[in-house]
Amino acid sequence: MSAQLIDGKVIAAKVQAEVRQGVAVMLAEYGVVPELATVLVGDDPASATYVRSKQRMCEELGIRSIGHHLPADSTQVEVEGLVRQLNADPTVNGILVQLPLPKHLNEEAVLNSIDLEKDVDGFHPVNIGRLAMKGRNPLFVPCTPAGCMRLLQETGVTLRGANAVVLGRSNIVGLPMAMLLQKADATVTICHSRTKDLVGFLRQADVVIAAVGRAEMVTGDMLKPGAVVIDVGINQKADPTKKRGFRLVGDVDFESAKEVAGAITPVPGGVGPMTIAMLMENTLRAAQIALKKKG
Ligand code: NDP
Numbered sequence: 001m002s003a004q005l006i007d008g009k010v011i012a013a014k015v016q017a018e019v020r021q022g023v024a025v026m027l028a029e030y031g032v033v034p035e036l037a038t039v040l041v042g043d044d045p046a047s048a049t050y051v052r053s054k055q056r057m058c059e060e061l062g063i064r065s066i067g068h069h070l071p072a073d074s075t076q077v078e079v080e081g082l083v084r085q086l087n088a089d090p091t092v093n094g095i096l097v098q099l100p101l102p103k104h105l106n107e108e109a110v111l112n113s114i115d116l117e118k119d120v121d122g123f124h125p126v127n128i129g130r131l132a133m134k135g136r137n138p139l140f141v142p143c144t145p146a147g148c149m150r151l152l153q154e155t156g157v158t159l160r161g162a163n164a165v166v167l168g169r170s171n172i173v174g175l176p177m178a179m180l181l182q183k184a185d186a187t188v189t190i191c192h193s194r195t196k197d198l199v200g201f202l203r204q205a206d207v208v209i210a211a212v213g214r215a216e217m218v219t220g221d222m223l224k225p226g227a228v229v230i231d232v233g234i235n236q237k238a239d240p241t242k243k244r245g246f247r248l249v250g251d252v253d254f255e256s257a258k259e260v261a262g263a264i265t266p267v268p269g270g271v272g273p274m275t276i277a278m279l280m281e282n283t284l285r286a287a288q289i290a291l292k293k294k295g
Contacts, residue, residue, distance in 0.1 A: 004263040012273035023062040034287035042072035087115040093286040094120035120282040145177040147274025160185040168211035210251035220256030
C-alpha cells in the first residue's frame with residue numbers, strides 16, 4: 001500500500017477526548033451538564049440503532065441524553081409540538097431529530113422548527129445559508145462534512161488552491177461538504193448523477209470526497225496520483241464468508257485506490273466514527289453558547 005491510511009477511529013478518539021475535557025470543565029466551573037435531546041419517530045431499526053449509539057457516546061463523554069420516542073403515526077403538529085417544547089426547555093442544549101422521518105411528515109418544516117441555537121445537526125436553513133455565504137459562519141456545521149474536514153485537517157492537507165471534487169450533492173453530505181471546502185479556499189467541483197465526464201474531473205482532483213452511495217464506484221485508475229481520498233459511502237456488498245452475508249464497503253474501491261492515492265480513509269473506520277464525534281462537539285458548543293447567553 002502506498003497511500004497513508006487516515007484512521008478515523010484515532011482521530012474521532014481525539015475529538016471525543018477534547019469534548020470529554022470540555023464537558024468536565026463546564027461541570028467544574030459552572031455546575032452545568034450539556035444535554036442532548038433525541039427525537040425518534042417510528043420504529044425504523046436502523047434509525048433506532050443510530051439514536052442508541054449517539055446516546056451511548058453522550059454517556060461516555062459525560063453529556064446527558066434524553067430520548068423522546070414518538071409513534072410512527074404521529075402528526076406534524078405533534079412532532080413540531082415536541083420540538084417547540086424542547087426549544088423552550090432551558091436544560092436542553094441540543095435537539096437531534098433522527099432522519100428520515102416517516103413519509104407523511106414534512107421534514108423541512110420539522111427541521112425549521114428547531115431553535116437555531118439548538119440545531120446540533122446543522123440542518124437548519126439559516127445555518128446552511130450562513131455556510132453558503134462569504135464572511136458568515138454557521139453556529140453548527142452538519143456532522144459528517146465537519147468530520148471530513150477534521151480528517152483533512154489532522155492529515156495536514158493543504159486545501160487552499162487545491163482542486164477538490166465532491167461526488168454527491170445531498171443536503172446532509174455533498175452540498176455542505178462542497179461549501180466547507182470552498183470556505184477553506186479550495187476550488188470545488190460538485191459531481192452528481194447527471195455529470196457527463198465524472199472521471200475527467202476526478203483525474204484533476206487533489207482532494208476527492210466520495211458521497212454517492214454506490215459500492216466501490218471510484219477505482220484507482222480514476223484518481224490523480226497522490227490524491228487525498230475521503231470515502232463517506234457506506235454500502236453493503238454480498239460476502240458469503242461473513243455471518244450476515246455481506247460486508248460494508250465505501251464508494252471507493254479501497255484496494256485499487258490505495259495504490260494511487262496519497263492518503264485514504266478506510267470503510268469502516270474512516271468517516272463513520274467522526275460523524276458521532278462531531279455531534280458531541282456540536283452539543284458541547286450548544287451548551288457553551290447557552291452559558292454565554294446567560295452571562
Ligand atoms: P444521497 O442518496 O442523498 O445522495 C447521493 C448523491 O450521489 C446524489 O447527489 C446523487 O446525484 C449522487 N449520485 C448517485 N449516483 C451517482 C453516480 N452514479 N454518479 C455520480 N453521482 C451519483 O446520499 P447521502 O449523501 O445521504 O449519502 C451518500 C453515502 O454516504 C451513502 O453511502 C450513505 O450511506 C453514506 N453516509 C455516511 C455517513 C457516515 O457517517 N459515514 C453519513 C451519511 C451518509 P443526484 O443528486 O443527481 O441524484
